Amino acid sequence: MNLAVVLVSPKTPGNVGAAARAMLNMGASDLRVVAPRCDILDSQAVAMAVHAADLLRSAQIYGTLREALADRDLSVGTTARLRADLPAPRHPAQVRPLVRAAQAPALVFGPEETGLINSDLEQCQVSIRIPTGEYASLNLAQAVLLVCYEFMQAQDEVPEWTRKTASREEMEAMYGHLHETMHLIGYTDAVRARHTLRLWRAMLDRALMSSAESRLFRGLLRQVQWKVQDAATRGTVTTRQGKEVESEEQTAES
Structure with a gap:
């Protein structure tokens, strides 16, 4: 101009x-x-x-x-x-x-x-x-x-901000992973699980995660699962599901 x-x-x-x-x-x-x-x-x-x-x-x-x-x-x-x-x-x-x-x-x-x-x-x-x-x-x-x-x-019409979000398959896989982890750590039980997961879905769907972000979240879930399983090998862990996990040392002693 x-x-x-x-x-x-x-x-x-x-x-x-x-x-x-x-x-x-x-x-x-x-x-x-x-x-x-x-x-x-x-x-x-x-x-x-x-x-x-x-x-x-x-x-x-x-x-x-x-x-x-x-x-x-x-x-x-x-x-x-x-x-x-x-x-x-x-x-x-x-x-x-x-x-x-x-x-x-x-x-x-x-x-x-x-x-x-x-x-x-x-x-x-x-x-x-x-x-x-x-x-x-x-x-x-x-x-x-x-x-x-x-x-x-300044533009008469501001261009829309576009962002590539994770596919629904990626999100569903993440929610399945979240569901498993919540049960593993006793965050919820079979009765409340569906309602609890629905609340998490609503919150995380609003975030419009990218593929990389969904993988990042699943990385956290994997670390939580590993930590629980690692603790289980060191002693007895009782989950909300009522399952007992004994360490190899305790099994050998018995």
């Missing part, structure tokens, strides 16, 4: 540098600065730009907003305030289709202390307000980052 970011009369070089970095994060590269009140190539600006230093150095300087917008076919102003004699600002998502349909859109941000004045907003076809909490004042770079994200990275 041929998107220009226009900063009107910025005061602090660090803010300009940070705004350049925010642009680079979101894939914008056309920075325009109108009547800056600071040296936008000051060491502080370059330091805040980090890897966007080249973007900062290529920024164009203009005397007026009109000059900065001359080759743009859509200009979007930003404001945190309602203006009595201007249309109310819109949510950025509502304006996204307009920006994406434009050939050469521009986003316009005002000075740090005051934001855009009415005469600036009059030169913008539409204005937006970034939805915030009660305290609506954003740092310049924060505002640039959020609006550039909305117009360049």
